[in-house]
Amino acid sequence: MSALQKSLHPAEKYKAGKLGVSLQKIGLGIAVVFLALSLVLGATHGDHWKRFLYSYVIAWAYIFSICVGVFWLVMLHHLVRGRWATVVRRIAESMSMAFPIVFVAGLGFVIPLVAGYQDLYYWAHPDAALCLEKVAAGCGEYLHPTLVHKLGWLSPGFFAGRYVVYGVLYTVMARYFTKKSREQDDSGDPQISERLRVASGPAMIVYALITCFAAFDILMSMAPKWYSTIYGVNFWGSACVGGFSALALMVLGIQRTGRLTHSINQEHYHDIGKWMFAFTFFWAYTAFSQFMLQWYGNMPEETVWYKYRLFGEWQWVSIAILVGFWAFPFVFLMSRWTKRIVPSLVLFAVWQLVFHWLDLYWNVMPSYDWIASFHDGAQIVAGPLTGSPAYHHVGFSALDITVWIGLIGVLLAGFGKNLHGNLIPVKDPTLGLSLAHENL
Amino acid sequence: MSTADATVESHHEDAGKARAAFRAVTRDVAWVAEAPKPHKAWIAVLAIALLMFGIGLYSIFVLVTTGIGVWGNSNTVDWAWDITNFVWWIGIGHAGTLISAVLYLTRQTWRVSINRSAEAMTIFAVMCAGLFPLLHTGRPWFAWWMLPHPNDMQMWPQFRSPLMWDVFAVSTYATTSILFWFMGLVPDLATFRDRCAGRGEKVKAIIYGCLALGWRGSARQWHRYERAYLILAGLATPLVFSVHSVVSFDFATSQLPGWHTTIFPPYFVAGAIFSGFAMVFTLLIPARHLFNLKHIIKDEHVEAACKIMLGTGMMVGLAYATEFFIAWYSGNLFEKFAFVNRAFGPFWWAYFLMVGCNVLVPQAFWFKRVRRAPVIIFVLCILINVGMWFERFVIIATSLARTFLPAQWSSYSPTRYDVGLFVGTIGLFFTLFLLFFRFAPVIAISEVKGAMPEAHAGKKH
């Protein structure tokens, strides 16, 4: 490996200038327009906001996952004293500083939930705790015996409380890494790198815990009687695919404005591509583990989740994700050339970002159709993942697109807000190595 | 024709220093194998290892001639020490591949001081591991039926079983490890060949020469060699993940509470790396001290390994926490009981040993003073390996001793043949490792040279 160092090109434009402000304005503009449009569409959908809120949760999980994926690179880079990524680290830090605005945007579904909205998460619906048979002083038979005991955990209040905790912790951590990194721009103090390295260990631990639990809370509880211990890890894998893909696009976008054209080259894109490849594989590994183990054990309380994804209309989406999110990118990202030729890498980044959304959609939407049933003459809501798979439609809607664009606008606004000052950590001790980085 | 020390006058002093540094590396590694008499400590440990191996051979003899009944296994606890040991050994083997392959892919040049020993350790660990599935079948002479071969009964293996997946995974892993290790050895065997030839030791030169395949350091050959090395590293990485994942499938595909859980594959892989690193350094910390290799296997490298152990230990801890949470979350009565039983049932002491050694012990590695204290690290590594053994034991024996029907519940205790076989595999491992250490290049000489700053001497920038 080359121990060569290079210095920053004298003519390099590394100041963000107006870039961040413009991006923020554009982002906010897109957000306002498309979220307003979504509100109109949602109100007229005729299902009391249910479709709107589902689109919202999916799109929010999308923008949240991109921040999660990008932030991971920042922490890892410090933890292992990485060298190649220094040139893109400031961009990644700025992207991860979108956490606060993302969590503010998430209030769009959390507040209705706390205010008593019943149709988003089944555990917030009164029928989840329905007692079918009164026996003296207690309840003899619950509609959902394996759901009732966790309704304390899965209650709107506690859920919202945890949501706030996640938001605060992500923000605090992202802010710490970004702030200290920017401080180093002035002083060039190598001690700052050391302090960040020391901080990255505990940060990783906190990050792992809150990412897993955020996935459990926001996505896994869409099917509240189902469970999978690897779910959080699987979510993190797909988040990193999305994060690295978004990073590639962001870096390209910044270079298109004439900035950082000398500093970031094929070699760095190659490495971003390697991480995209690695996480595509890792996602497939965790997704396969989850699927195969639950298929093999054949226990109804677990296979129910897959039943609604492998039969009926959803089987086509499942196949599309298998081929599109894993097989095709995996085979083509194997070669070093697809990662080094920037247009090719960008194609795969966009491709993976699309399929990452589809994966999240696949995780959430089969729980959309709640089947009604009857008990003692009264209509009750049996909840998600019940009834014949034929009744569970894939159901793409225009809302998915408008809400998604709107929240992408929020994300871009978040990126833009923090894209100021130096776009590259000018006095980072490893900058020279990063600039000279070469792959075999 | 003694030319071993014949040097040529360098043009520059710096170049001369660089070349002297290269020669020093060659010498420092080669002397371990060339020393006329082995180190006293080496002989002592080898004697003990051979004794332990002998105990193992006796245990195998009794087992094969009498049957599985000599073990403590029963109808309820039908897997116990046998599979615990299997998983433990395979896990230990994974560190070698990780050091070789994953640290190569992530360009961690510090790996070059330890990768050769770690790869050798992998191969020996896999050999020890392989004994257990073989012997636990009861009639190991039929083991060849596990490989598909034409026969007049149309009897084929049942490929849908995780136990068959194990056969393929572990054999692929053993094959790949041996090929990768051998490939790395070739340039260094060539070095040994040339040193022996230079000293006139003809027989040794011929043996090393045949093994070195005539390697001559040609740049055209290095090009393909490097490419193959990168490809093998790139293949070995998913292989490492897959092997221990397949081992975890042995448990996770079942329906037993405590076994059937989707996080097993990555959790087992993290645990394997954890225990593997602990074993590598259990071996290398004394070895670098006794054989004066501290300037090659540096303190920073040991420190880096401590951090990896801390990281993977935390991953294992995260898996424990997730399993516990989901056991409650699932509402599954049997799942909840399984976890309560682990902590408060008949094997509670094993559980607390496990948590103590796997979660608490690595916390010491947060502190730099600990990371730079070899003796403490050595002790902690042993504790980690003990903890990881108990983790597998807790998963296997406690879950089996308390399954769905209380009428089925039973106790378990190992017999002397369980213990004897385990002791024997430890003896086998150490015997092989000590022999490797004595006769083969224990550090990747060419890789160390390539990673030194002197490797860029004279280059134009």
Added chain:
Amino acid sequence: MTDETVHETHAVDHGSNGNGEDGRLFGVLAEYDTPGELVEAARKVRDAGYTEFDCYSPFPVHGIDEAMGIKRTILPVLVFGGGATGTLGGLLLQWWCNAYNWPWNISGKPVWSIPANVPIAFETTILLSVFTSFFGMWILNKLPQVWHPFFRNERFNQVTDDAFLLGIEARDRRFDADATPALLKEAGALKVDSVHYDPDPATARMPKWITAFIVASTAFALIPFAIAAKARTSHSTEPHIHIFPDMDFQPKYKSDQAMDLFADGRENRGELAGTVARGSLNADDLFYRGLEAGQWSTGFPKQLEINDALVKRGKNRFEIYCSPCHGYDGRGAGAVPQRVAAGGGAWQARNLVDASNPVVINMPNGQLFNTISNGYNTMMGYAAQIPHADRWAIVLYVRALQRSQNASLDDIPSDHRNGMQMPEAPSR
């Protein structure tokens, strides 16, 4: 003939002939001080148009590939091919064995269980990729090649230690005895040697002991296969050797074995008094024995529907079992009596259709049934060969024969009478 090289060294020539002469020139070998200089020298050599040259170093020198103009190896493509073969092979193996050749149900999983087949397919992919990579690399590198002419140079020994050498072979088009060493010197070589082939022809041949070793070890390696091949068949009258007895010798008795535990020496304890084996009760007297209230039955069992199909069945069975003696017409002159007559004897089976001596015609159905079952005089009983229902079918057919063999034209329905002249030939 010794060359006048630019810098002759004092190196000892290994294996030159007695006159100190050397063989044909193989090439020149230059040593450089540092890896960097080696790279630059390689670049110069490449730029000068040489192709048959190589650099030798103790580790792969960064940047030398590009300086020498080494083309990227095809190995990754080969590995991809190997891996794809592995995937397909793994899937095919599992499909063929478990889903096609002998499919069997394991815990309700589909016989072609793709999720369950993935792990092994993954491992075979990796295994074949590894083999392709490993063996492909050695083959492309043309190794093992335990000898190379440059090994004759003493400095070459140091390549694996600390030396950086560049060698140009004499067969290169641009090789020149003077210009080539000069170029190397110019590029900064510490020294330039010429390297010759060994003049002694014996060194060009494989040493005898290596040939002997290869032949001997090949022969030894074939021995286990030869033993296995020989062992596939055996004409020995001795029982097999059981190396691992397994459960070949079980402490149990087999059916109808001699056994001295019981006084009668038999393992078979016979039927227990007062018991009937399952399926052996045969309570229906009429169907199983042709008896109705102790008398031969004159009708047919109620289970059987008397129709054309039953008659045809009876005909089919009669012609198989009864016609050899009784003939196809039932008159008792079948193949067996004909055979006896051909041998000079005389024997007739019973005429079943004789109206002038109507013993059989007058016999009740049940008695006919009993004769078929248990035999009469020289006729053996056919109970073991003919199931009960078929016996009744034969009885029915015999009745039909009795009628048809004694019929008059009036017995034939009017619409079938035309064209009837001769009796029908027996069907076969």
